[in-house]
Amino acid sequence: MNLLHELQVLRTKLLEMAEARGSLTDPEVLAISEAADELIVTLQLMQRDELVSDAARYAF
Numbered sequence: 001m002n003l004l005h006e007l008q009v010l011r012t013k014l015l016e017m018a019e020a021r022g023s024l025t026d027p028e029v030l031a032i033s034e035a036a037d038e039l040i041v042t043l044q045l046m047q048r049d050e051l052v053s054d055a056a057r058y059a060f
Contacts (some may be wrong), residue, residue: 002044010036 018024024033027052 003039003046007036007039007043010039 002025010032014036017026017032018029021029023029
């Protein structure tokens with residue numbers, strides 16, 4: 001759940017930074033967005049691995 005919290009923090013920071021900078025293409029906004037994207041991919045891979053593990057456990 002730590003990663004989910006980190007993603008929420010990045011999301012809030014992204015929204016605040018985009019509003020403050022007035023641009024979604026500001027380099028700092030893009031850097032935060034990229035960090036959030038990487039975290040999302042990590043979470044998706046973890047979820048996929050968990051599903052594969054569960055499927056293997058219940059396979060006959």
